[in-house]
Amino acid sequence: MHLRHMLFHCLYFYNVIGGVLFFPLVSHGARGHYARKLLNDLMEGYSNALRPVEDTDSALNVSLQITLSQIKDMDERNQVLTTYLWIRQVWHDAYLKWNKEDYDDLEMINIPSDLVWKPDIVLYNKLGEPSNTNVKLRYNGELIWDSPAITKSTCVVDVAYFPFDWQQCNLTFGSWTYNGNQVDVTLTMDGGDLSDFVENVEWECHGMPAVRNVMMYGCCSDPYTEITYTLLLKRRSSFYIFNLLLPCFLISFLAPLGFYLPADSGEKVSLGVTVLLALTVFQLLVAESMPPAESMPYIGKYYIATMTMITASTSLTIFIMNIHFCGAEARPVPHWAKVLIIDYMSKILFVYEVGENCTTPESEKTPLYSEEPMSEMGVLAILPQNYPVFPQVVKNIQYIANCFREQRSTCIKVAEWKKVAKVMDRFFMWIFFIMVFLMSILIIAKAS
Numbered sequence: 001m002h003l004r005h006m007l008f009h010c011l012y013f014y015n016v017i018g019g020v021l022f023f024p025l026v027s028h029g030a031r032g033h034y035a036r037k038l039l040n041d042l043m044e045g046y047s048n049a050l051r052p053v054e055d056t057d058s059a060l061n062v063s064l065q066i067t068l069s070q071i072k073d074m075d076e077r078n079q080v081l082t083t084y085l086w087i088r089q090v091w092h093d094a095y096l097k098w099n100k101e102d103y104d105d106l107e108m109i110n111i112p113s114d115l116v117w118k119p120d121i122v123l124y125n126k127l128g129e130p131s132n133t134n135v136k137l138r139y140n141g142e143l144i145w146d147s148p149a150i151t152k153s154t155c156v157v158d159v160a161y162f163p164f165d166w167q168q169c170n171l172t173f174g175s176w177t178y179n180g181n182q183v184d185v186t187l188t189m190d191g192g193d194l195s196d197f198v199e200n201v202e203w204e205c206h207g208m209p210a211v212r213n214v215m216m217y218g219c220c221s222d223p224y225t226e227i228t229y230t231l232l233l234k235r236r237s238s239f240y241i242f243n244l245l246l247p248c249f250l251i252s253f254l255a256p257l258g259f260y261l262p263a264d265s266g267e268k269v270s271l272g273v274t275v276l277l278a279l280t281v282f283q284l285l286v287a288e289s290m291p292p293a294e295s296m297p298y299i300g301k302y303y304i305a306t307m308t309m310i311t312a313s314t315s316l317t318i319f320i321m322n323i324h325f326c327g328a329e330a331r332p333v334p335h336w337a338k339v340l341i342i343d344y345m346s347k348i349l350f351v352y353e354v355g356e357n358c359t360t361p362e363s364e365k366t367p368l369y370s371e372e373p374m375s376e377m378g379v380l381a382i383l384p385q386n387y388p389v390f391p392q393v394v395k396n397i398q399y400i401a402n403c404f405r406e407q408r409s410t411c412i413k414v415a416e417w418k419k420v421a422k423v424m425d426r427f428f429m430w431i432f433f434i435m436v437f438l439m440s441i442l443i444i445a446k447a448s
């Protein structure tokens with residue numbers, strides 16, 4: 001009896017544990033059986049080539065939702081935007097319904113998208129083909145098709161305010177062959193979903209509003225519905241500020257310093273040409289990334305204006321150096337130039353010679369020209385009294401004195417021309433400094 005009692009308990013626990021462990025497997029196996037039976041029943045006599053409506057005159061509503069996952073590239077030169085999107089389309093198929101009580105309360109199955117009819121909604125301005133993913137089919141005939149896609153769409157890029165520009169790129173979705181009376185495309189949300197957006201290193205996304213339009217085309221008399229998503233993008237300008245704008249500003253401020261460089265150094269023209277070549281390199285860098293268009297970005301205009309200014313400054317430097325090295329054969333400085341440049345402008349621009357400053361009185365300054373040529377009476381006047389006078393000695397002294405006078409006059413004339421050149425250098429230096437500063441402020445104000 002004791003042995004029989006123990007055997008009874010073992011069989012009881014075996015049945016209980018076996019039922020607990022294997023009941024889910026049997027249940028899931030039953031679910032799989034009903035899913036296969038359901039798919040076979042639904043696909044029997046079904047055609048995925050025809051629009052799934054009971055009344056061919058009625059429109060099939062398709063809900064569209066776009067989720068922006070990533071901005072992969074913005075090609076400004078070719079005006080092509082590459083994005084990674086998740087596209088959700090929801091519609092009802094009148095021939096794919098079932099009574100869930102007949103199939104063990106099975107409410108939804110996942111089936112390949114090739115087995116069912118799908119709306120031919122495409123991106124009008126070019127779309128990469130969506131991946132061949134499964135669709136979700138519910139018992140009431142509702143199909144949900146989620147498919148990722150890498151799209152390459154045209155986008156008109158306005159680079160006038162580069163690198164502080166905003167761009168608006170339109171993504172227009174609509175049926176390619178069905179008109180609005182056959183497939184009516186509607187919006188699920190007021191805009192694109194940005195909850196899973198991956199930040200881009202160059203562009204900031206400030207929204208993706210959507211609008212539904214009913215369009216009439218010249219080829220057809222029926223209306224066509226389309227959904228247009230507008231992608232609002234703002235360029236991150238820090239990279240371009242530190243790599244294009246700031247070096248240009250610094251190089252531009254080097255150009256006026258060419259006027260401050262001493263003419264005897266022989267590097268004034270070389271500095272201007274070097275600055276001009278550096279700006280040309282930066283201009284080429286900007287031109288390579290910009291689309292060929294009529295409108296030029298403000299940064300390009302700034303480069304052109306700065307290069308023109310440097311060309312003008314180099315030309316003026318050559319002209320001023322010609323004045324500086326005019327030599328003894330040149331004419332004396334005109335009177336108006338003495339009064340305007342040497343007397344007034346030199347004081348305003350603080351241009352003084354060595355040992356001379358703004359407090360030096362006029363009486364203590366060295367006269368620019370010596371007196372009249374020394375005559376014979378002048379020679380006799382400088383000789384000591386009771387000094388024997390020989391005519392030949394007097395003539396020699398007179399000749400030596402006149403030579404010194406002419407040499408001194410030539411040196412003063414050359415010094416005057418050099419001072420004129422120095423004053424003009426200082427004048428144009430401040431003029432070009434002001435021009436560079438105003439152009440820099442103007443380009444920043446315009447672009448930002």
